[in-house]
Amino acid sequence: MSYNKAPSITAETINPRVKIIRYAPCGEIVKHAARLEQEIEENPASIPFQEIIYCNLGNPQVLGQPPLTFFREVLSLCDNPALMDRDEARALFSPCSIRRARRILNSIPSKDTGGYTDCRGIKCLRQVVADGITARDGFPSTADDIFLTDGATSAINLMMQILIRSHEDGILSPLPEYPLYSASIILHGGTMVPYNLTEDNGWGLEIFEVKRCLEEARSAGLTVRAMVVINPGNPTGQVLSVTNQEEIVEFCRKEGLVILADEVYQENIYAENKKFHSFKKVARSLAYDENDLTLVSLHSVSMSYGESGRRGGYMEVSGVAANVKDQIYKVASLTLCPNIAGQILVSLAMDPPKLGDESFESFDKEKEQIRSSFCKRAKTLEKAFSGLEGVTCNKLEGALYLFPRLHLPSAAIRAADFEGVSPDIFYAHRLLDATGIAVVPGSGFHQASGTIHIRCTILPDERKIEAMVARLRAFHKAFMNEFRGSQQVMNDLRR
Template sequence: MQHQIDKMGSHGTDKVLTLETLNPNVKLMEYAVRGPIVARANEIDQEIKNGAQKPFEKVVKANIGDCHATGQKPIKFIRQVLALCTYPDLLDSKDFPEDAKSRARRILGGCRGASIGSYSDSAGVAVIRQDIAAYITQRDGFPSSPDDIIMSTGASDGIKSILTLLLTGKGGKDQAGIMIPVPQYPLYSAAIAEYSAYPIKYYLDEEKHWGLEVDELRRAIAEAKPHCKPRAIVIINPGNPTGQVLTKANIQAVIRFAKEEKLFILADEVYQHNVYAQGSEFFSFKKVLMEMGPEYNTMELASFMSASKGFMGECGYRGGYAEVINLDPEVRTQYLKSISAKLCPPISGQAVMDVVANPPGQGEPSYELFIKEKEDVLSQLKKKARLVTDTFNSIEGIKCNEVQGAMYAFPQIFLPPKAVEEAKKNNKAPDAFYCFSLLEETGICTVPGSGFAQRDGTYHFRTTILPPLEEIERVLKHFRTFHHQFLEKYK
């Protein structure tokens, strides 16, 4: 009998892990872009495949920035180099251009055993890090060192590796505080919850095109100081989910603030290729920091890039890197030790990042096609950014700031009081209630603004601008009809 009690445990189960014994930080984590609405979208997908009749033919996944899943074609040169790296026997084939072969030989020459099936150094393949450093040097006009380039499994892994360094290992008012924008990409709130750190939320100003105001940064950090030890500030530029692009003056102001408050800067710059609005331009934090001179250019900064966004959209390869500058040498040693436990990021993902950093040059056989494919992707995104912005702003009860960059619109929806009441009856956030209704009636899968955090009393949703132009036009037409009917139903 005692044996049976021991086996079953004090809660009548033989499981070590129950909801009561699970790490509480895991239960706190939320990741809205793959949350319950997406789970329901997948169920509807399966129902349609099983013959269920719906008022739409298919689910449109506008919840996540997965370019190829929404129809974008791979950039040919990237896939050629990856094919050659994966199956080197193709290096003898006449079907591949010489510039693709030369890059594959360079990457394979940097791999142990000349195979991408081998481990690399934990920081990444040396020749790839050299190419990325050269790319950053050319982009910014300031030198970049391969020793400062750390390859990662997508940008997300690189971001979490830096956040880990910033933890204090203490609780209460001594726990690490991380400044994050609101609205913000859920990776940050999820990681902060997982690591038991303190989120210092600073609000972007929707009335000023999601502007980043230093006065708001000062308010946020002053309110947080009694509860934590502020350690870092996260900036997403171009913005996700908000689509704004910071001006150089704005970046300078943020750097001065970080200097005053002795904060480590984490610059999420994965959308640096995705700038569409007239007058908008991407400036890297590294470039601006260096231009500001000796008082600032020794500050600690980690900037992040990914193969998943831009014109590439190679999400599945999980390629990314961090450029981490001005670390204390002893801290750098510990940082490299910490990433060594992961062995190394996928070599195929590293190879994608190499091609992004070292594309065909003028005069090489693949140059013209590469430029055409790249410009086609970005020009289509620019058209869709304008179309989505204009369409939302033409619909009663919706207001949408211009999509200046990135891959998303984040419109505000003004919901009738009866809709808010109905949402509460269904135990849902009002914008989640709206997004569930949108999904069930049109097949359009979006993410409610409550999944990204937002000012109390406001409601939003995030949608990608990734589907093909013809599909976006069709989706927006169905959306307009749904929205008018929703307002009529709950007016």
């Protein structure tokens, strides 16, 4: 036969777009942490700490945040409906959990949670989500615009699939970035058009900068299709002002850009003078309706509620013609349906127990405990980072991350260079090796060139955070002394 064999699957022959993407929150630092964890288990004496504190990922429950009882009661009843018919259930479940589970099961044609659902999710649950959005925003939302999804991530991938035709299609996306965006844009064959957030202005979004980037991209021949806005910000933690959001809405409307509003941290707001406003609410308040602007809003149960591994989320798509929605439906149908536990949880998040429901008080108390604990931990860590020599730390307004900037001695930068890594990676690995604290190097988020950051979640267990801060302080001091010292030595040698 004269034809060449197809190459078998090797690192050289896989899709090159896969090779260039990076997803730092689950990248090298986590693999190294897992290796250390293994060593702790096998030879604890060889490691100077007893456990890894995973501050790499917004993954609250893994670090000890308790789940909301109401969520879990409803979930276990829906998974095992036989429980509801048993007398014992009355001792184990709150009446309103039982009522809610019954209502959910009755809304499913087969009265059970096993089968595929509509690929957008169970209709009644989509209605619950739409009603929740209506109540939140004061502007109507309809079940027809709601797609339940396996977390926000699958919604992002779905929209990139819809929007991107070729590498000549660009998506405006913030820097520092949440790296899923660049990865998803690249994997789907498009071009990321980055715009910079301004660190000196509390990581603010400046519309003239976005405009500059848009025009530059257009000059280069790109068709820019959408603008990603993450509010509250990841990894930057800022909460946009309404005025700023209005500018963005005006800009996207004028320029014909879809707004991809990543609003997964909408419940995670700590600054007292800040409040969450959805982009849809802002647009409707400006009297822009479906005909003026296409808006896609994402939310999930992963961050505010910590049910990350459940993969529950929704996407609200407004200002999209029916024939486009049909195409979105078709792409959604390729994965058959979002998982049912995730669907149920997102409906509970958008329709929590109300005053008068038996679970109302306990639910509210548990939720408030989580929120105030987030606040407390954010403040503790913000103070800790700000107090470190050569470190400036953004004030955390929302989301789950601090993104402190490090000013390291030039000898540390040279040492990193000597090891062939960037200074943030060098610092993060040293920190992990010395303390067990796993943070993500800022280069994983495309920090501005010449700057050094790390991203650290605010999620360590309250009971462990003081000890963690002490370890962080001791490490940082030793690190700075080591490289200041070596700098001194080098300076001495030069003299």
